Amino acid sequence: MSRHVVSFTVNGVPKRVELEARRTLADMLREDCGLTGTHLGCEHGVCGACTVLVDGEPVRSCLMFGVQAEGCAIRTIEGLAAPDGTLNVLQRAFRTHHGLQCGFCTPGFLMLATWLLERDERLDEAALRHAVSSNLCRCTGYQTILDAIRAAAQELDRWEDSAAGEARR
Amino acid sequence: MNWVGRAIERFEDPALLRGEGRFTADVAIGARVVRFLRSPVAAGRITRLAPPPEMPAGALFVTAADMPEVGAIRPMLHRFSYRAVEQPVLPRDRVHFVGQPVAAIVAASAELAEDLVELATLEIADETAVADFDDALAPGAPTVHAVAPGNVVVEGFVRQEGVDAALAGAHHVETFAFRSRRQNATPLEGRGGCAGYDRATGRVRLTASTQMPHMLRTGIAELLGMPEADLQVVAPDVGGGFGQKMSLFPEYAVLVWLARRHRRDFAWIEDRNENLIASAHSRDQRHVVRAAFDAAGRILALEADILANVGAFSCYPTTCAVEPLMAFAEYPGPYKVPLYGARARGVLTHTCPMAPYRGVSRPVITFGMERLMDRAAAALGLDAAEIRRRNLVDNFPYRTATGMTLDDATYVEAMEEAVRLADIPAFRARQAAARAEGRLLGLGLSVFNERTGYGTPAFAARSMGIVPGYEVVDIAMTPQGEVEARIGASPHGQGTRTTLAQVIADRLGLAPDQVRIVHGDTDRTPYGWGTFASRNAVISGGACQAAADKLAERLKRAAAVVLQTTAEQVMLRDGHAVGPHDASIAISALAQQVHQRSDLFGEYNLAESASYDPPGTFSNACHLAVVEVDAETGGVAILRYLVVEDAGRILNPMIADGQVRGGIAQGIANALYEEIVHAPDGNILTGTLADYIPPTSAEIPAIEIHHLETISEATATGAKGLGEGGSIGAPAAVANAISDALAHLGVDIAEIPATPPRIRALIRAAEAKARA
Ligand code: FES
Ligand code: FES
Numbered sequence: 001m002s003r004h005v006v007s008f009t010v011n012g013v014p015k016r017v018e019l020e021a022r023r024t025l026a027d028m029l030r031e032d033c034g035l036t037g038t039h040l041g042c043e044h045g046v047c048g049a050c051t052v053l054v055d056g057e058p059v060r061s062c063l064m065f066g067v068q069a070e071g072c073a074i075r076t077i078e079g080l081a082a083p084d085g086t087l088n089v090l091q092r093a094f095r096t097h098h099g100l101q102c103g104f105c106t107p108g109f110l111m112l113a114t115w116l117l118e119r120d121e122r123l124d125e126a127a128l129r130h131a132v133s134s135n136l137c138r139c140t141g142y143q144t145i146l147d148a149i150r151a152a153a154q155e156l157d158r159w160e161d162s163a164a165g166e167a168r169r
Numbered sequence: 170m171n172w173v174g175r176a177i178e179r180f181e182d183p184a185l186l187r188g189e190g191r192f193t194a195d196v197a198i199g200a201r202v203v204r205f206l207r208s209p210v211a212a213g214r215i216t217r218l219a220p221p222p223e224m225p226a227g228a229l230f231v232t233a234a235d236m237p238e239v240g241a242i243r244p245m246l247h248r249f250s251y252r253a254v255e256q257p258v259l260p261r262d263r264v265h266f267v268g269q270p271v272a273a274i275v276a277a278s279a280e281l282a283e284d285l286v287e288l289a290t291l292e293i294a295d296e297t298a299v300a301d302f303d304d305a306l307a308p309g310a311p312t313v314h315a316v317a318p319g320n321v322v323v324e325g326f327v328r329q330e331g332v333d334a335a336l337a338g339a340h341h342v343e344t345f346a347f348r349s350r351r352q353n354a355t356p357l358e359g360r361g362g363c364a365g366y367d368r369a370t371g372r373v374r375l376t377a378s379t380q381m382p383h384m385l386r387t388g389i390a391e392l393l394g395m396p397e398a399d400l401q402v403v404a405p406d407v408g409g410g411f412g413q414k415m416s417l418f419p420e421y422a423v424l425v426w427l428a429r430r431h432r433r434d435f436a437w438i439e440d441r442n443e444n445l446i447a448s449a450h451s452r453d454q455r456h457v458v459r460a461a462f463d464a465a466g467r468i469l470a471l472e473a474d475i476l477a478n479v480g481a482f483s484c485y486p487t488t489c490a491v492e493p494l495m496a497f498a499e500y501p502g503p504y505k506v507p508l509y510g511a512r513a514r515g516v517l518t519h520t521c522p523m524a525p526y527r528g529v530s531r532p533v534i535t536f537g538m539e540r541l542m543d544r545a546a547a548a549l550g551l552d553a554a555e556i557r558r559r560n561l562v563d564n565f566p567y568r569t570a571t572g573m574t575l576d577d578a579t580y581v582e583a584m585e586e587a588v589r590l591a592d593i594p595a596f597r598a599r600q601a602a603a604r605a606e607g608r609l610l611g612l613g614l615s616v617f618n619e620r621t622g623y624g625t626p627a628f629a630a631r632s633m634g635i636v637p638g639y640e641v642v643d644i645a646m647t648p649q650g651e652v653e654a655r656i657g658a659s660p661h662g663q664g665t666r667t668t669l670a671q672v673i674a675d676r677l678g679l680a681p682d683q684v685r686i687v688h689g690d691t692d693r694t695p696y697g698w699g700t701f702a703s704r705n706a707v708i709s710g711g712a713c714q715a716a717a718d719k720l721a722e723r724l725k726r727a728a729a730v731v732l733q734t735t736a737e738q739v740m741l742r743d744g745h746a747v748g749p750h751d752a753s754i755a756i757s758a759l760a761q762q763v764h765q766r767s768d769l770f771g772e773y774n775l776a777e778s779a780s781y782d783p784p785g786t787f788s789n790a791c792h793l794a795v796v797e798v799d800a801e802t803g804g805v806a807i808l809r810y811l812v813v814e815d816a817g818r819i820l821n822p823m824i825a826d827g828q829v830r831g832g833i834a835q836g837i838a839n840a841l842y843e844e845i846v847h848a849p850d851g852n853i854l855t856g857t858l859a860d861y862i863p864p865t866s867a868e869i870p871a872i873e874i875h876h877l878e879t880i881s882e883a884t885a886t887g888a889k890g891l892g893e894g895g896s897i898g899a900p901a902a903v904a905n906a907i908s909d910a911l912a913h914l915g916v917d918i919a920e921i922p923a924t925p926p927r928i929r930a931l932i933r934a935a936e937a938k939a940r941a
Contacts, residue, residue: 022280036195037188039408041357042441046858049357077188091186095178098823101831102662103185104192104357104408133867136858138357138409139662140827141834141895142866 008069010035011079019066025059026050028066029076037077037107041136048135051108052076058115077107080114090114090152099148101139108135113149122160123153172671172681173886176823179667180682190406193378197363197436201227203427204282204437205420206272206289207447208264211298211519211851212311215262218272221288228285229275229431233259236426240392242417244485245634250324251490252317254517256482258392258419258426264293265313265481266521267852268447273423275435298519298851302455302478305518313481313517320517322479323490325497328472328510329570335470335508339461343545347919349533349900351453351478351845354526355863356661358408359444362421363436364428373428374401377421380414381486381699382659384635386691388417388485389425400425404689407661411835412525413449414661415701417485445861446853449524450845453478454492458500458537466549466556471506471570473497473537475513477530480522486635489515489523494631496530498571502538503580503618503789504560509570519851525701527832528619528897532839535617536921539901543613543908544917553614553905554588561616575618576883578789583813583877584616587791590811590875596795604913609800610808611910615792615902621816621890622707622883623785639782640708641695644673644716646724646775648764650744650757652677652684654716657697658709659689663828663892665705668820669713672886676717677724678741679756695778704890706820711781711885719777727763727770728754786881788889790814792833792898796906800932803925805841805907807870814894815877818887825891826874832895834869839896840903841922842868915939 007016010033017032026043029035029052041049043062050061053075080088087095090113100106109132116123116131132146153159184190220230241255260271271291276282299305299313305320313320336342362377379385382402390397407414420437427435439448455476461469475496479489497513500506546556561580568574591612600610620627625638643655654673658665670684677684687693697709725739728746731754732739740747747753760775767773795809812829819825842862846854855861880887904918907928911917914935920927 020280027279030194031198034198035188036192036198037190039192039358040194041359041408042858044441044857044859047357047441077186081187085183085187087183087186094186095182098179098827100182100185101664101827102357102407102409103181103190104406104662106185107188110186129866133865136357136863136865138355138411138835138863139831141830141832141872142869143830143871144827146866 004067006067006070008072008074010074011076017066021065021067023066024062025064025066025069026061029061035076035078039104039107041104046136048112049105049108051111051135053111053115058112075111077110080110089155090117093148093152093155097144097148097151099140099145105135105137109137109145113152116149117153117156117158122158124160125162172674173818173820175671176821177667177671177681179664179824180670181664181666192358192406192408193361193363193376194438196376196405197361197438200363200434200436201275201277202279202282203424203435204274204286205270206274206286206291208267208269208271208293210264210293210295211267211300212296213264213293214296215260215264215271216294217290217292219290221285225276225281227277230289231273231423231427233257233261238394239422239426240394242392242419242485244483244488246323246488246490247632247634248323252322254314254316254322254483256419258422266519268443268521270419275427300518300520300847300849300851302476302516302518305516313519317517321514322483322517323493323515325494325511325513329508332470332472332508332510335461336459336472339469340464341462341545341548342459343462343541343548344457344459345537345541345544345919346457347455347537347540349452349454349536349921352451352526352839352843353445353448353845353861354411354413354451356409356411356413359439359441360414360418360448361438362424363434364424365434366428366432368432372399372401373425374403375421375425376403376405378407378414379404380407380410380659380661380701382689382691383657383696384486384699385417385421389422392422393426395429401692404659410661411527412701415487415699416449416524441858442856445856447521449484450480450521451523451526452533453523454530454533456533456537458541460541460545462545462549466545466551466559468504468506468560470508471501472510473500475511477515477523478518478520479515480518480520482522484522484524487525488633491525492523492530496534499531499620500534500538501569501571502535503562503616504538505562506570520847527835528893531617531619531893531897532836532900535615535897536901536904539615539905540918543905554584557584557614557616576786576881577879578618578787579815579877579879580616580618580789583789583791583815584614586813586875587614587793587811591793609798609910611796611798611906611908613794613902613905613909615898615905617898618787618789619891619894619897621786621788622704622783624708624782627785637698639780640697640712641778641780642709642712642716643695643778644720644776646720646760648761650683650760652679653687654684654713655687655694656709656713657695658700658705660700660705663700663705664821664824665700665709668706668824669709671820672710672713673717676714677721679744706888707783707786707884707886707890708781710820710888711783712779714885715779715781716777719779720775723772723775723777724756724759727759730770731759731762781885783884786883786889788814788816788891788894790894790898792902794902794906796903796910798907798910798928803928803932805923805928807837807903810870811873811875813875813877814891815879816891817879817881817884817889819876820886820888828892829874829895830872832893833872833899834864836896836899837869837903838864839921840900841924844922
């Protein structure tokens, strides 16, 4: 297998990695970059545990090849907290609302929610439910994950009441 | 201040939220990668097994022939009817299910190892497979294992005198025959292990995604014939288990064998397909349950015929009897059943072995009893709540027909509260109005009890060769005054580090963040069992409480010396040991003095150990579901889901509610979506998460939870345990609601999951019947 050199940034840090063309982005992050916060729940694009942000968009890192990350800005769960480990608003909301049990799905939900909270549009209930249904959690039954993201959006003033959202549409 | 009962945030969360948790696959990076060559057929004789023609340097190909000294997995059940089936770590001659590991292949990377698996040669002379119990029980069926002719691996039979007469003379006999399809517990993290060899000591450290590290160590040491002391098993962060990760899987034995033989580190992280087809399956059962009722709708007798497809082998340590025999022992549930008869059979087939899954057989028996109650109510002209009212146990302690003692509970009260909250008359009006518009709404109840926190006696009654039950806690205080508690049990997402710290903090007058719970490492924890059977809060909680109380006595004796009083006069509160007249010393200062100035105290450490082994208790709940069925598509939407549950004292309400919600999500999946489907030849048609479809947030509704709190005398902490209840109650509640929505068509749910095609088929059949 031929090897390729890929340059990209992860959580703002420039990286240069040599890898096989068939290595997935997830494996590149975990094994070549040592960022094991991104988890693999299925490796076939269904569970969303491996979700990371590539140039601002959520991507299932098990479905993208590492070599495709050339020149991309990648963000992973490791980039969410402050350098001293202080949790950000979203992470804190997951803790307060018990949005995790075993924590295996959590990286994917956090990155998905990060994207939701950073979009131009404010987040409303319909958009929240639509987006969150793209990932699987086996422990929580989802309600507390929705609660956590909703609370974070409110705290960040990114939340749109459904009624108001409806009126705007 | 009491910490027990408060919804404090979990100590587990910050690392997990930062992506700094440590799961098995994280530890495995850098180890040699092991992949397994698996059987593509369900039954057959291996005729050729060979490595790829070219093996890269350092690659290994390991088969049974390489490990002649390794034994077979052979869990025991000391029952006359049990056939002790043996599962080879790697098979020598025959394969018994699709996905069974046949050879291990080792390479430097996962990619390479997978290439080699593709290039290896495995030829098998196919034999006729039996995948279903009907095929396996048919006359002349192929025998899965010679030790079990007829394919029945375990059988239970009881028939109390009077059952026949009661059935013959009853005012009404209700019979319900149903099928529960096969499930996979589907933890989001699959199985995996990393066996590291320590050349300095010759020991192996196996990091594995397991619920029972001590048991895994014992099992592997026995299989490999190695000193148990030379094996350390570590369960790091475990990404869910739900029972599936209790068992000893052959792959773990291979990893440890490789590490010892080659004196290096080897890791196997399964992929989702392996998990779905080859880990462990559950709940593949068919029951016929029959009850005799008197004219007032009271049960006179109950009989059940229970068949469980246990797959090709018997799981270690619980054995494959766990499903059939639990159904056998616990069928009557929360109901007064004066006379009982049952026959339960575990049937061997050429399929993936059965192992416990959250609730084990109770989701199935609750489905049976609760559907039976609704059907009988309809036949007798009673409403669903009334027939239950007349039959639920309301006088405690109650000795069941199968010899169990039901301790104080709220079977009737929980149901009444659920019925009140749901306002059933108002619902019936809505239902009628909706039907007039062509919309089909239904409401379903499910009342059940959940045997929890049972120790050695309950397991011993099952005649298991290995009898789990007790838990031991070693507790110690550091010279700075923090507490370390080492527990034998090992959680997989339950927040145990938090809840047990709450229990200990209360006994020692400390805050929970001064307590560290150490678990999941056989080198650092006392021998114990694990987290399963809704036992951790009760049993580890009770042991923690006892250990903390012993440590408190030591602290009080030491404080008495400093405060010049007697131990009886000392109280521990707010981080201080307080004597008469408010004289006090900080516990941290006291701890330091005991360790460093033992000359003053006559004792020189602050360590204790305690165990707990309770008889068990029963928590209970009523689930109530409101659904809408789309008659065109057969789709079901859950409009409302409410739970009234009684698990005694709740240690941490946030965590307890999380267990209830998560369990219900799995129970809804059981009712509507998830099914392992076999082709007749035993191949699996649902090998991805796009075919075996765990629900998303779009399918799982918000769940309303209401608590009752019966403080049980049967447990030390007053907690009853509730880890499984959600998944036990939900299938019945949802199926009853669907049946209610479709009752006017004469449709009745007798098979789960009630998928859209199944519901459509029932509706079509009912319509055809109406036309005829
Ligand atoms: S691991 Fe990528 S979607 Fe499941
Ligand atoms: S918290 Fe376990 S899978 Fe989501």
